[in-house]
Amino acid sequence: MIQLNFLVIPLTLVLALTLQILPLPDWAQIYRPDWMALALIYWSMALPKRVGLWFAFVCGLLIDVAQGTLLGQHSLALVIIIFINLNLHQRIRVMSLAGQAGYVFVLLLINQTSVLWIEGMLHRNTPLMAFLGPPLIGMMIWPWVFILLRDLRRKAQLS
Amino acid sequence: MNNLFQPARGTLAPFFLLVALSITSMFIDQRFTYLETARASIASVISPLRYLVTLPSLSGAWVSEWFSTHNTLVEDNRQLREEERLLNARLQKMNVLLAENTRLRKLLGASRKLSDKVIVAELLSVDQNPYRQLIELNKGSLDGLLDGQAVLDDYGIMGQIIHVAHNSSTVKLISDPEHVIPVQFIHSGLRSVAFGNGSTDELELRFLPATAEIYIGDELVTSGLGGRFPADYPVATITEVSLDKTHGFKSAVARPKARLDSSREVLVIQSRESRQPNAQ
Structure with missing residues (x-):
């Protein structure tokens, strides 16, 4: 039987996708945190047996379509960081929130590097703050995410 | 109960498989058009979200219209009437010119169509990739939109359609760093191409002949070469001309006529056939 509670995970990912395409003023656009990456990092850390690489791949494709990037550009980045996360999740779970935020910063930086590296190969240059901005904001909001x-997961009794 | 020390699914085999899959699909997406249907179907799945995020700004506009005062409405009405009178006057002249033009063309045996069928579409306020100049329209293949059709607002050419889903489509603006549009100077008849550079108020014209007569204020229209954009639609006005003495070329900067960052309603020109999106 499919647990209805399990739907919580796709729903949060849809919410993350919505936040990803929500209109922002021009100056704020390059600081938009990667909501999808944050949500996937959480779920693959908390429930690594349910949310894994395939989730990351599909969500990446959704983002690629939503943002008009090459199909596979965000998938590649998300698959890489979720792979790292899956292999480290037991150590990261017991870290303090601040420590986790630092770790999330590194993951988001890898994600960003991968995405912008491909942008760069297509000869589109990006400003420095576009590179550092989203991971920094992502790190700052990690504790709240x-x-x-976590509270959502406990309410839905997923483990 | 889960076993704490059982390895999770971060194993190497699916990792390499998915990395390879991503890289392959990126390669195919960049070079070929096979993935357009996949992109269109995914876009149709997420299009409700696109409409959802447009709601706040739409309802904002609706509320402000509802609560606008009598005075502003009267003022608006007056202005619109005035504008209509002006346009009507111009249209009369235009009709005469049109008739004359068709007659002359017939005499010449030229067969170019003078009016193109258009579809009106609205922008969805959806944020795309911040490093590119893409916009999203609320019409798609169900309304007859096709890849490669030209998009304009009431001032000039805005861009071309690059992806079509069932009920939405993506437009690459002429200011996108990957976009190049074939243009012609109205006065001198000189043909060139205008490159987008990522900012909405600049197009670049590179490597013009040093002897070309180009002045600030010159108007650019589409030349119709390349078969993508119909000819003779306004594109931009020259704002800057510089001469590279060492290389013997002139280059110029132009400001697009279309309001690339503020137009809400756009026209999609219908009479163009679909082409391969890779042909610029």
């Missing part, structure tokens, strides 16, 4: 999704 973590607490929110």
Whole structure:
């Protein structure tokens, strides 16, 4: 039987996708945190047996279509960081929130590097703040994302 | 109960498989058009979200219209009437010119169509990749839109359609760093191409002949070469001309006529056939 509670995970990912395409003023666009990456990092850390690489791949494709990037550009980045996360999740789970935020920063930086590297190969140059901005903001909001999704997971009794 | 020490699914085999899959699909997406249907179907799946995020700004506009005062409405009405009178006056002249033009063309045996069928579409306020100049329209293949059709607002050419889903489509603006549009100077008849450079108020014209007569204020229209954009639609006005003495070339900067960052309603020109999106 498919657990209805399990739907919580896709729903949060849809919410993340919505936040990803929500209109922002021009100056704020390059600081938009990668919501999808944050949500996937949480779920693959908390429930690594349910949310894994295939989730990352499909979500990446959704983002690629939503943002008009090459199909596979975000998938590649997300698959890489979720792979790292899956292999480290037991150590990361027991870290403090601040420590986790630092770790998430590194993951988001890898994600960003991969995406922008491909942009760069297509001869589109990006400003430095576009590179550092989203991971920094992502790091700062990680504790809230973590607490929110953890409470949601406990409410839905997923483990 | 889960076993704490059982390895999770971060194993190497699916990792390499998915990495390879991503890289292959990126390669195919960049070089060929096979993945357009996949992109269109995924876009149709997520299009409700696109409409959802447009709601706040739409309802904002609706509320402000509802609560606008009598005075502003009267003022608006007056202005619109005035504008209509002006346009009507111009149209009369235009009709005469049109008739004359068709007659002359017939005499010449030229067969170019003078009016193109258009479809009106609205922008969805959806944020795309911040490093590119893409916009999203609320019409798609169900309304007859096709890859490669030209998009304009009431001032000039805006861009061309690059992806079509069932009820939405993606437009690459002429200011996108990957976009190049064939243009012609109205006065001198000189043909060139205008490159987008990523900012909405600049197009670049590179490597013009040093002897070309180009002045600030010159108007650019589409030349119709390349078969993508119909000829003679306004594109941009020259704002800057510089001469590279060492290489013997002139280059110029032009400001697009279309309001690339503020137009809400756009026209999609219908009479163009679908082409391979890779042909610029």
